[in-house]
Amino acid sequence: MTAPPAIELSSIAKSFGAVRAVRGVSLRIESGTIAGIIGENGAGKSTLMSILFGLYHADGGEIHIGGVPVRMESPHDAIAHGIGMVHQHFMLIDSFTVLENLVLGVEGGFLLSDGMARTRAEVERLSGEYGLSVNLDARVSDLSVGEQQRVEILKVLLRGARILILDEPSAVLTPQETDRLFLVLAALRERGVTVILITHKLREIMAATDRVFVMRQGELVAERRTAETDPHELAELMVGRKVRLQIDKTPTHAGSVMLRAEHLRLVDGRGVPLLDDVDLELRAGEIVAIAGVAGNGQTELLQVLAGMRAPTSGSLTICERTFDAHRPGDPAGRRAIGLAHVPEDRLRQGLVAPFQAAETSILGYQDEPRFNPRYFLDRPAIARHCRDLMERFDVRPRLPRLRSSQFSGGNQQKLVLAREMAQEPRVLLVGQPTRGVDIGAIEFIHRELVKARDRGCAVLVVSVELDEVLSLADRVLVMFGGKIVGEVEPAGTDERRLGLMMAGASE
Amino acid sequence: MDDLAAIVFLTAAATLRTATPLILCAMGGLFSEKSGIVDVGLEGKMLMAAFFGASAAALTGSAWWGVAAAIGAAEIMALLHGFACITYRGNQVVSGVALNILAAGLTVVLGNAWFHQGGQTPPLEQAGSRMLPIFFPHAGDNILVYAALASVPFTWWLIARTRFGLRLRAVGEMPLAVDAAGVSVSWLRYRAVLLCGFFAGLAGAYLSIAQNAGFSRDMTAGQGFIALAAIIFGKWQPFPAFGACLIFGLLDAVAIRLQGVRVPGVGEVPVQFIQALPYLLTMFLLAGFIGRAVAPKAIGVPYEKEH
Numbered sequence: 001m002t003a004p005p006a007i008e009l010s011s012i013a014k015s016f017g018a019v020r021a022v023r024g025v026s027l028r029i030e031s032g033t034i035a036g037i038i039g040e041n042g043a044g045k046s047t048l049m050s051i052l053f054g055l056y057h058a059d060g061g062e063i064h065i066g067g068v069p070v071r072m073e074s075p076h077d078a079i080a081h082g083i084g085m086v087h088q089h090f091m092l093i094d095s096f097t098v099l100e101n102l103v104l105g106v107e108g109g110f111l112l113s114d115g116m117a118r119t120r121a122e123v124e125r126l127s128g129e130y131g132l133s134v135n136l137d138a139r140v141s142d143l144s145v146g147e148q149q150r151v152e153i154l155k156v157l158l159r160g161a162r163i164l165i166l167d168e169p170s171a172v173l174t175p176q177e178t179d180r181l182f183l184v185l186a187a188l189r190e191r192g193v194t195v196i197l198i199t200h201k202l203r204e205i206m207a208a209t210d211r212v213f214v215m216r217q218g219e220l221v222a223e224r225r226t227a228e229t230d231p232h233e234l235a236e237l238m239v240g241r242k243v244r245l246q247i248d249k250t251p252t253h254a255g256s257v258m259l260r261a262e263h264l265r266l267v268d269g270r271g272v273p274l275l276d277d278v279d280l281e282l283r284a285g286e287i288v289a290i291a292g293v294a295g296n297g298q299t300e301l302l303q304v305l306a307g308m309r310a311p312t313s314g315s316l317t318i319c320e321r322t323f324d325a326h327r328p329g330d331p332a333g334r335r336a337i338g339l340a341h342v343p344e345d346r347l348r349q350g351l352v353a354p355f356q357a358a359e360t361s362i363l364g365y366q367d368e369p370r371f372n373p374r375y376f377l378d379r380p381a382i383a384r385h386c387r388d389l390m391e392r393f394d395v396r397p398r399l400p401r402l403r404s405s406q407f408s409g410g411n412q413q414k415l416v417l418a419r420e421m422a423q424e425p426r427v428l429l430v431g432q433p434t435r436g437v438d439i440g441a442i443e444f445i446h447r448e449l450v451k452a453r454d455r456g457c458a459v460l461v462v463s464v465e466l467d468e469v470l471s472l473a474d475r476v477l478v479m480f481g482g483k484i485v486g487e488v489e490p491a492g493t494d495e496r497r498l499g500l501m502m503a504g505a506s507e
Numbered sequence: 508m509d510d511l512a513a514i515v516f517l518t519a520a521a522t523l524r525t526a527t528p529l530i531l532c533a534m535g536g537l538f539s540e541k542s543g544i545v546d547v548g549l550e551g552k553m554l555m556a557a558f559f560g561a562s563a564a565a566l567t568g569s570a571w572w573g574v575a576a577a578i579g580a581a582e583i584m585a586l587l588h589g590f591a592c593i594t595y596r597g598n599q600v601v602s603g604v605a606l607n608i609l610a611a612g613l614t615v616v617l618g619n620a621w622f623h624q625g626g627q628t629p630p631l632e633q634a635g636s637r638m639l640p641i642f643f644p645h646a647g648d649n650i651l652v653y654a655a656l657a658s659v660p661f662t663w664w665l666i667a668r669t670r671f672g673l674r675l676r677a678v679g680e681m682p683l684a685v686d687a688a689g690v691s692v693s694w695l696r697y698r699a700v701l702l703c704g705f706f707a708g709l710a711g712a713y714l715s716i717a718q719n720a721g722f723s724r725d726m727t728a729g730q731g732f733i734a735l736a737a738i739i740f741g742k743w744q745p746f747p748a749f750g751a752c753l754i755f756g757l758l759d760a761v762a763i764r765l766q767g768v769r770v771p772g773v774g775e776v777p778v779q780f781i782q783a784l785p786y787l788l789t790m791f792l793l794a795g796f797i798g799r800a801v802a803p804k805a806i807g808v809p810y811e812k813e814h
Binding site for chain 1: 671684686687801
């Protein structure tokens, strides 16, 4: 007789209003395996897992854990059934120590001291067993993202979880940290823990899982043994059509320098350098990508280049205009000289969420006579302009009057990109071009960026996605601790070397 | 020499007397604020407690009944605040201000209706209807003063050393983490708000049946706000907040001593100026001196559970 599966879901369904997020999904995950769930944004994978973890109530269907039917009313029930979840956004309290975070919810008695001592001993055992070392007395705010994730995993294990759900665990990790995470997961599997990995990164599915489940539009469209599939097949299953994972592009013919930064420094209010002596050159007709783990100065660099923030010292030449600490310029001035910027934080800087798509499509250009002939906005002209952009960039649905927030992430990004690229800029800055964007749209956005380059635009891309950086760029600069620590040719670069540079290890 | 000792003793006693309601209020407010619920309504809670405390003491002739009524009144105010802010996720500042206005009006209206003395309660003259000094007859060291002193280490211990305290701190920083750990955010916050009501009730009782012998309209005179300032000044930590209360208390005590004193070169210091000192100091300290106060991260933000 075989053991019952760790998890069995039958006909799980969940709707949010008119949106059917999960449509009758049934799946079995065997105990002691690593299962991957992939799908585009909005495919329903996170919703499905939230139902399993008791965060959402399913409209219909059954959940069996270890062969026993269960009802998940809240995360409390899920924890009681041995399910633990590591969320994409960590649920750690920054101002608490690691130990305080771990002990929260499983304190034992009324006095903390006993629970603390017990937890400390328990953690020491667990960290030895699974290679999850972490300093218990450090404050969470002082930990690296990889360490914070280890704390999250420890938290789940301490609560006795035998089933571990990880939601996009590698989104914020360096390749080395990701490798280390996979070692931990393998050690967990050795000891009979069942792991579910939610991700959209095909490479990780291939590297870490035993089985993979593919979701599309709320349905489970395929189940494969990882050993018997390949990334191309999975990508096709996810999108529902053939997808090119590689970008076709011709070698670059870089022209004259369009943007030059010299000794750029930016120091924050507490005296911490955010940008440290950054030198940078960007030529017409090339794509330069800046790689790095989030939070190493890329955001600030973009802000300074785009005129949103003044540098503390150093100078900046954009399209033959010079800016420095005394004359930093502003975003409107940058636009006037032919620089366009697609900000990293789309929702807060790229668009105004409650605005109509048509309004979003002219943000920053609203004073141009064609939109604003005299005193009032020419709404029909703006709607025509928006519709035109939507056609050219395949933004769906094609409704200029729909609120910006009601478009999916990928369509929002395409709209912002369309707005900026329609100006035919000479310099284009793009922050995280495909963050929260699904595979189909990624392909499209990449092609458009290459087209802009071929027209002679100088393109600077900041991205934390290594695959993207390597496939899109003609040159790759690596940032660490506010400095540019190296430049590599994307062709033939080995990811490990890049990863080490991103982690600040000198060569 | 004896003179100096006497002055020091009397000033210290006066400081403690004026600081007592501040300390009790600040410790109460600390629980609420640590849990993420802003409490602008400390003033109103204290005022309501002072009124009901004095009324009950006058009617029953027992100071203890007065204290019980004061706590009861403050707890009802606390529950109203909790209901608006926790259950209905309303704006915490608006709710607090509303409670202050309610207290200012209701105490006077009820006072007039019940006692016909222009909003005051009858003076507490019967034996046993007031809290009296225990050891030093002239220092006013009644039991509530000692309660205030004890409340500081108690608050520290509860917040720093117990399960409840850990969860309380967590819920003020990141309620989502508490919810994910399977602990009820609402129940934690209700308990915090109720603790706040308890201490604000003691503070109100102190004003009307210990420090004074009866309630008079608006007798809290902004002390709830001063306590709130002390919490911020003390960076949401019990002992530093206690220190801030003592500073404010000392200023008040000195202000009383300075009345009518001629300062060389300046002449007589206007009473109004001295009385304004605690408030000026609050502004001055908050504006620049203490640097950035680190409030609990989730303070003032209602917790919305996803469904």
